[in-house]
Structures are given as structure tokens and as C-alpha cells.
Amino acid sequence: xTIKELENILQAKIVVDSDNLDLNIDSACSxxxxxxxxxxxxxxxxxITSLTQPHVIRTAEIAGISIIxxxxxxxxEQTTIDLAKEKKIPILVTPYCMYTASGKLFxxxxxxxxxx
Amino acid sequence: xxxxxxxxxxxxxxxxxxDFSIAGESSAQLKKILTxxxxxxxxxxxxxxxxxxxxxxxxxxxxxxxxxxxxxxxQIRIVLVDMGPGIKDIEQAMKEGFSTxxxxxxxxxxxxxxxxxxxxxxSDEFNLDSVVGEGTTVEMAINLx
Numbered sequence: 001x002t003i004k005e006l007e008n009i010l011q012a013k014i015v016v017d018s019d020n021l022d023l024n025i026d027s028a029c030s031x032x033x034x035x036x037x038x039x040x041x042x043x044x045x046x047x048i049t050s051l052t053q054p055h056v057i058r059t060a061e062i063a064g065i066s067i068i069x070x071x072x073x074x075x076x077e078q079t080t081i082d083l084a085k086e087k088k089i090p091i092l093v094t095p096y097c098m099y100t101a102s103g104k105l106f107x108x109x110x111x112x113x114x115x116x
Numbered sequence: 117x118x119x120x121x122x123x124x125x126x127x128x129x130x131x132x133x134x135d136f137s138i139a140g141e142s143s144a145q146l147k148k149i150l151t152x153x154x155x156x157x158x159x160x161x162x163x164x165x166x167x168x169x170x171x172x173x174x175x176x177x178x179x180x181x182x183x184x185x186x187x188x189x190x191q192i193r194i195v196l197v198d199m200g201p202g203i204k205d206i207e208q209a210m211k212e213g214f215s216t217x218x219x220x221x222x223x224x225x226x227x228x229x230x231x232x233x234x235x236x237x238x239s240d241e242f243n244l245d246s247v248v249g250e251g252t253t254v255e256m257a258i259n260l261x
Contacts, residue, residue: 032225033225033228034225034228035226035228035231036230038168038230039230039234043157051224053224054137055140055172058141058144059140059225061144062140062144062147062161062164062165063165
């Protein structure tokens, strides 16, 4: 699934875009606990979270998360945006809550990181 | 895949407790070093996750600490020594979900009680020594094929 598809499905705004035209995630995880992200992630996946601090970007970088979606229209602070640009990790912001955002993506066939 | 070097590579980072602004940066730098050396992606991810979890524990719980690494063609060895409160019951601390993190740490997304189990899960060798009131030493090794 591409950034453009995520943007449409989640009625999201792209806060940090990517110039990588091949970026195409194939799974997703929803979590606010960063250790859960590190425990359950798979590479090339999407993270759906309500935390917007810079260490979310660092967690994504370490875990190999390719795109981050912030839920409930939460706007990240500038340091988060700057770090995401530096690490080349796109950010989208959706008005949906975590449950609805996850459900909408699952409905399209995007599986969870562990596929269970 | 063999490393781009047959030498031993060593280095260390100083960690400051409570400084969340750069928390994780040392692990990110180690990840870059491993990437530049041509280490396989899945091994880099395991080493990075184990190191990141250990680094965050120092940031969250300790006053300060040191992250040291030694990379040989056979192994990545990571050692974290901190000046923190120490762990009273290591067996309990190793259980998934057990955490002593205060609320403000949980609100930042840490303290799920997965850190130590995650370090062990991603390491081929894992050793934890701790003295209450003095600090904790975590040693992790990840074998290279």
C-alpha cells in the first residue's frame, strides 16, 4: 500500500512526504507502547499510533517501520517532523481514532505485522 | 554475507539519564556502523532493537551510563553499564509485562515490561548483573553467520 492510498483511505494529511516512489508497505501494527512496536513489528510496515514525540521516529527507525500514521488529528511537534525528515520516515495524520484507522486498513486487506 | 572488514571494531557512547531528546541516537549510530560494514539486515535489526531497549532503560532509570560495542567477524557484542537504582529481583524483571516504570514514562510509550525480554529475545547471549543502589550491567552478543 502506497502513501497516496493511505492518504485516501484514512482521509489523512501528509505531514512528511517521501520521494521514494517504490515505498509500499505490506503490513501494519497499532501501538502506543514502543516496546510493543519493537517486539511485534515486521520490516517494511506501517505504525499507527497516538504518540507524537520524537522517540517514536527513533523507534520506527530501529524497527524498520516505513511509514507512521498519527491518529485523532494529533499534530507532531516540529522536532518530530525534523527528525522524520532526517530519517526519511513519512508521517501522515488522520482524524480517525486508532481502532477505526486500523479497521479501515484491515478492510482493504492490509494484514497485521504478525498476521494474527 | 561476510563483513567488509576482518578487523575488530570497538567504540562507546555516553548516555545521560532523563535526556529523551537524543534517546535512541546511540543505537541509531550503531545501526549505521553495522549497515556500513555490510551486516545482514535481520541481524542489524536484532542488534539495533536489543541495543535500543537497553539504551532506553538507561535513559529512563539511571543517572548515566555507557554503551560499548565490539564487532568482530564472528560476533557483535554490546555492553551497557549504568549508574542506576539496580534491579531488586532479576527473575521478576525478566517476565514479560513486569515493569516498575512510573506513569510519566508510560505516557511516553515506555515501561510496557517488554524491554528486558526483548533484549534477550534478540540476543544469542544475554547476561544481566545488577546491584541495588549501584547499577546494572547488560551484556548481549549476536553471532554473525
